[in-house]
Amino acid sequence: MIRRCLAALLVVGFLCLPTAAQDVQPGLTIHVVQRGENLFRIALSYGLTTDALAQLNGIADPSSIQVGQRLLVPASSAAASSTLPQTHVVQPGETLYGIAEAYGLPVEQLAAQNQIVDVSAVYVGQVLNVAAPTVAAPALAEASLPVEAPVETLGQTVIHTVETGETLFRIATRYNLTVNDLARANSISDPTLIYAGQQLIIPGVEPPHVALDLPPIVTGLEIMPLVLVEGQAGRVRLTTAQPAQMSGAFLGRTILAASEQDGLTHTLLLGVPMFTEAGVYPLALTLTDSAGQSIPLTVQIQVLSGSYGSEYINLLADRSGLLDSSVEIAEQQLIEGLMSGFTATRYMDGAMGLPAAAAMNSPFGQKRSYNGGPFDRFHSGADFAGAPGSPVLAAASGVVVLADSLNVRGNATVIDHGWGVYTGYWHQTDIYVRVGDFVTTGQVIGTIGATGRVTGAHLHWELWVSGVPVDPMQWVRQSFF
Template sequence: MFWRESTLNQRLALVVAVLFLIGCHVTPIQAQSADPPADPTIHIVQRGDTLLSIANRYGATVDAITHANGIPDPRQIYLGQRIIIPSAANDLEITETVPYVFQIGDTLTAIARRYRTTWQTLAQVNNLLSPNVLYTGQVIQVPTIATLTSNDMGNPVPIERYDTSYVVRPQDTMLRIALKHGISPWTLTTASHVANPALIYPGQALTAPGLGEGNGHLPTPFASITVQPLPVAQGTVMVIKVHTIESVTLTGELFEQTIPFAEEGGIYYALVGVHVFAETGLYDLNLTATDEQGQSTIVSTRVVVEASRFYYERIDVPAGRTNLLDPVAIARDNERLNMARRTFTPERLWDIPFERPCVGSISAYFGSHRSYNGGPYTSYHSGIDFRVPSGTPIYAAASGTVVLAEPLTLWGNAVVIDHGWGVLTGYGHLSKIEVEIGQHVERGELIARAGNTGLSTGSHLHWETWVNGASVNGLQWLEDPSTWLQVEWLAVGG
């Protein structure tokens, strides 16, 4: 799912090249219904009418109307002309559907235009009560009217070309315009019959062949936005990857929180941890790009959070330690930990998979909903417990900087490491701390010894992973990232 742009563009360029070579212009196959409607709607052309305005008025497409009326040139209609309007119901009977994954920047109207149908038809086929309820990652059914292949997003690509014209503006370059349209500069040059791509001038009209690529219609300066995985589960991580056509300051907003972006290799990345208790459903994701002139562009979409399955555990705290459940002590710990875990360092020091922090079996999993001494299940286990004897060596899961190394009430002796990009790991109940605040540690370096300090009922390591302030399931980070994020760029050595 995490496609590489170069490959995609090459493939798109190839499709266009093939179309040019064989000189064919694929005509959409508008299948005919067996029984024409008994009483077709007729529109008499009025002053100011265009086929597009007529099509919009009746929820039909220009193509369907031109086809139904045998109009050779859509620009040539005349006052008083009788136009047959093909009905939407008719469209429904004649089509098969294929799945389409809703992308950021998509609208029902834009998808309809690309697939030569109407948003009303799409809404009807998908039983959508409102076109505004769509979210990124949602799969909708698109009626097929021509042979479709699929692009790297797994979405169907209409083979026929939907050329859009673009008027060159000052500061534009061929590369910039091509990126904006999600095509290669070569494709743009060829399609526009430009002899020398270095010599374009403001006001010049270019032809950008649109091939139905998901992000072709994002507002400048956004070139592409990828959010993965979708839907995202409670207690896991979402990665947002943004390409822009120029250098920008990028920020995001999700779960009523600011999402900081980090730049690496000309691409902007943000990681968002989804809270275990986040309600399932739709959330607004807003991305704001501010260019060097201070002009801001906002793209909004919706993402879905789905439920994770968690265990329920009853914990009985020994009588001698119930004082550790004191709300004041908990608040004091949290304040100290929150300060550390809100850290955002723009440099990425980590790779995945993480190194397991110690040997030993897992005695408690992440996310279990917990009741203490028979109380309500209002807390959850925010880390992973490894059952190990006191004194067992504890290693840094990834490279980073120590931002906390001190005794806490619940955590006991604790270490927190900042790995960059809002990713941190925490280690609790230690018998001995072997590092100091500010110290740089390498992945796999000894940082502490396991113990039974703080709110602990036996020697073990409590290990936490935080992403943008939220506790997430560290087990994911111990696995091959391709199994959960499909992000080979984060792999060790990558």
């Protein structure tokens, strides 16, 4: 019957649709849309494609379904369906009170079913169980359906580390998500650009509600990605109803924000230092309005550990003299001072380009032990194994702020891209630019070499954000502006 109806639907359109939900034809049953569900998830739970389900219900726009809407589903596949986990991913600016209200739950109930003791401690990206204790409008066949345990995503954010050969599509399918869901949760602009070792946030069901609880001057708050990772960067963007200035403090560091659109849009870039313990950390924002009044706003941010691996490095006696020597410290301070600056003008746009047409042979973040010591250092950039003399390219537009010969870093160039973003290029043979030069993406700024503390020719490429060295490849894969 259902097959015939479906087949007929394909041919003659809406003929088989009942006029009222009560007129359920044999072979069909009704699914009442619950909070947190979308057509894709419902289709999946009944073993249908989104298209087939949309067609069966005459739905032209699959994103337009509403809570309480009654959908026809084939009864034969209803037995295989399950009650979907009802989860809510905490968005920037939401409070437990607001979320409880949005889902019609007492806040005590919401706190209890999520083992939350301190209601002010919810954090951005936290996955909450927002299922009501009793189902308001159970579907006909739902009561007897086996409940699939949603343990995977409840109470914690799931992180998937990409393995060799995996595609975004395959990973999405594995977690019952669409490629779009996954791309959006991880700010991936090009779904073909994922790589082995990359850590992906596996979002829960798309939040159907937002429960923003922000000071009146704030009209929007966005954090990308929702969950930060050790050694990676994030972007916080806040909009205000009237001109204001913003600054922030995160992980013991003051962070300057760039204001645009006549002081109505404020962007702040966060870098999570290596060795930051996984946990929830406050981002304290301060808005100052045109009357000089300060408005504080604190957002709890989750930080996860990166998976960077570790390596032992043995330096020969004559070279290890450079470790921790006054030479290294002075040079470190020079670079730190230079790359922790903030220029209010942004010179770059879109994702960064690669700094060399060469293979990356050592990624950012590997934790290092020198000559058998503790793993208290890390690889602060990405290495490219280019032939000596091959071009070094500016990864993005900016102004050259250092072009000099250093002891450890060799012939070094630093480019200021604005808004607290800097890139560094170490160990070059030749430097073709001078301090003050404006360079554009892909411009040849020098050549690969083996100057400074190296064991062979390569380009070491470093990227700093708001005073913190972070994984430069994150900026190649995704666009922050």
